[in-house]
Amino acid sequence: MIELVNISKRYKNGVMALSNINLKIEKGEFVFLVGPSGAGKSTIVKMLLKEVAPTQGRIIIDNEDITYIHRRKVPLVRRKTGVVFQDFRLLPNKTVYENVAFAMEIVEASPKEIRRQVPMMLSMVGLSKKAKAYPEQLSGGEQQRVSIARAIVNNPPILIADEPTGNLDPDTSWEIMKLLRQINRRGTTVVMATHAKDIVDLMQQRVIALENGLVVRDEKKGGYGYEN
Amino acid sequence: MKIRSIGYMIKEGLKNLWRNRMMSLASIGSVTAALIILGIILILILNINSLAEGVKEQFDAVQVYLEEGIDQGRIEEIGKEISQIEGIKDIKYESKQEALENMKKRWGEHGYLLEGLETNPLPNSYIVFLEDVQQSSTVVSILQGIQGVDEVKFYKDIIDKLINITNFIKMVGLVIIVILIAISIFIIGNTIKLTVAARRREINIMKYVGATNWFIRWPFLIEGSMLGLIGSALAIALIFIAYRYVYDFITTQMYVMITAYFLPVQLILDNLIVIFLILGSGIGALGSILSMRKYLKV
Numbered sequence: 282m283i284e285l286v287n288i289s290k291r292y293k294n295g296v297m298a299l300s301n302i303n304l305k306i307e308k309g310e311f312v313f314l315v316g317p318s319g320a321g322k323s324t325i326v327k328m329l330l331k332e333v334a335p336t337q338g339r340i341i342i343d344n345e346d347i348t349y350i351h352r353r354k355v356p357l358v359r360r361k362t363g364v365v366f367q368d369f370r371l372l373p374n375k376t377v378y379e380n381v382a383f384a385m386e387i388v389e390a391s392p393k394e395i396r397r398q399v400p401m402m403l404s405m406v407g408l409s410k411k412a413k414a415y416p417e418q419l420s421g422g423e424q425q426r427v428s429i430a431r432a433i434v435n436n437p438p439i440l441i442a443d444e445p446t447g448n449l450d451p452d453t454s455w456e457i458m459k460l461l462r463q464i465n466r467r468g469t470t471v472v473m474a475t476h477a478k479d480i481v482d483l484m485q486q487r488v489i490a491l492e493n494g495l496v497v498r499d500e501k502k503g504g505y506g507y508e509n
Numbered sequence: 510m511k512i513r514s515i516g517y518m519i520k521e522g523l524k525n526l527w528r529n530r531m532m533s534l535a536s537i538g539s540v541t542a543a544l545i546i547l548g549i550i551l552i553l554i555l556n557i558n559s560l561a562e563g564v565k566e567q568f569d570a571v572q573v574y575l576e577e578g579i580d581q582g583r584i585e586e587i588g589k590e591i592s593q594i595e596g597i598k599d600i601k602y603e604s605k606q607e608a609l610e611n612m613k614k615r616w617g618e619h620g621y622l623l624e625g626l627e628t629n630p631l632p633n634s635y636i637v638f639l640e641d642v643q644q645s646s647t648v649v650s651i652l653q654g655i656q657g658v659d660e661v662k663f664y665k666d667i668i669d670k671l672i673n674i675t676n677f678i679k680m681v682g683l684v685i686i687v688i689l690i691a692i693s694i695f696i697i698g699n700t701i702k703l704t705v706a707a708r709r710r711e712i713n714i715m716k717y718v719g720a721t722n723w724f725i726r727w728p729f730l731i732e733g734s735m736l737g738l739i740g741s742a743l744a745i746a747l748i749f750i751a752y753r754y755v756y757d758f759i760t761t762q763m764y765v766m767i768t769a770y771f772l773p774v775q776l777i778l779d780n781l782i783v784i785f786l787i788l789g790s791g792i793g794a795l796g797s798i799l800s801m802r803k804y805l806k807v
Contacts, residue, residue, distance in 0.1 A: 330717065353721070353722075356716075356719045356720060356721045356722075357719065358719075359716070359717060359718065359719035360718075360719035364717050364718075370710065370713070370714055370717075372710070372711055372714065383714075383718075384718045386514075386517055387715055387718050387719065387720040387724060388718070388719060388720075389514050389724075431718070435718075435719075
């Protein structure tokens with residue numbers, strides 16, 4: 282589903298963020314990207330979102346080489362990956378329902394589909410009753426669940442979560458993890474960059490550890506492996 | 510793009526307009542102000558043009574006035590003499606009566622003023638068209654030597670000066686118009702920039718979800734065009750009211766000679782509406798596209 286071949290990235294200021302990374306993530310996998318700050322997790326996430334281009338190497342998503350695609354095709358690639366951020370990134374002036382529907386309006390889904398799909402997603406993340414609430418009226422965990430609903434409402438094959446529990450307390454974090462796991466079980470490939478040791482240790486999923494732009498560990502059922 | 514998306518974009522564009530209504534109001538105001546000045550210049554140019562054309566038409570020939578009381582035979586003789594002069598293209602006789610009729614026509618709706626005359630003060634005359642205006646002075650002196658000719662009128666100098674002045678005014682007017690358009694684009698661009706900056710987050714999210722650039726751009730484009738359109742509509746309305754007032758004032762209070770070339774309100778309005786609506790929406794669209802470029806790079 283995701284393949285990074287000989288990827289290197291040198292930023293303009295000379296920092297070598299990634300050097301010669303080779304990764305292969307299969308369809309339906311649940312993968313943690315771990316490592317200290319500056320290890321290159323964010324760079325990988327940004328590359329998968331076509332926000333940053335590699336200096337060298339190739340990125341293949343869903344059997345398509347997206348390394349050098351035309352600017353105009355970038356939106357189409359992004360539709361294959363749902364994204365969840367640490368800071369939720371919800372629109373404050375739209376209700377929960379509208380925030381989720383927004384993602385479907387953007388890909389020009391029909392109103393009928395939107396009316397069918399959005400309530401389904403909201404019930405899946407357990408927020409049916411808060412459909413009319415605004416983001417500021419919700420707790421952090423609830424907001425993150427809205428952003429997850431938004432990320433998967435268009436049924437992308439890949440879900441990328443960049444520190445999704447970074448702003449949440451342990452109990453809420455765990456709720457979010459259960460939700461991500463549930464999405465993963467439906468067949469969505471999940472890639473999660475995180476610092477949360479407990480979560481990684483508990484989930485017992487594939488762990489890819491990065492350090493100074495290198496993959497230092499890649500375990501099928503691993504733990505966080507750092508003492509933080 | 511799908512049709513239902515157009516509805517979404519218009520809705521979003523209008524929402525933006527309302528959301529920062531103070532800024533919208535400010536830019537509508539500046540566009541209106543700019544277009545009003547532009548309209549005044551345009552009206553000035555159009556009127557001067559009409560005046561110049563009219564004057565040119567009227568004075569493009571040498572007018573040879575004949576003395577009062579000479580008989581028909583002598584008049585015809587004079588006509589023959591004139592047509593024998595070298596450098597003359599055409600010659601036309603205009604009797605007193607015809608002259609009066611023509612004047613009535615020229616004065617248009619004010620022609621009735623001439624009906625009160627007891628005697629016709631206009632002389633018989635020949636209108637002489639020259640082959641080459643350069644030779645006008647020699648021809649004129651010959652014409653003046655013919656017996657029975659009272660006066661020779663030729664307005665070449667005036668026409669030349671008039672053309673020069675109108676050209677100059679047109680040039681200056683055009684320069685001012687271009688500057689005003691640039692300023693308007695800048696002002697609308699700035700307003701859109703504020704909206705865009707305020708909605709950076711939204712644009713950012715849209716890009717991550719996979720919105721195309723045009724999908725993001727359209728609402729702002731619509732917002733900009735709406736600003737321009739509303740501004741131009743206001744300008745048209747104000748100019749219409751003002752021009753009608755000025756027109757009524759001038760045509761009732763001033764000499765017919767001048768006002769006959771004053772363009773009627775309807776004509777001005779027909780010209781301005783199309784120009785302004787295109788200009789207004791164009792200014793708005795251009796302003797928003799220019800100010801958005803930076804924000805679309807994610």
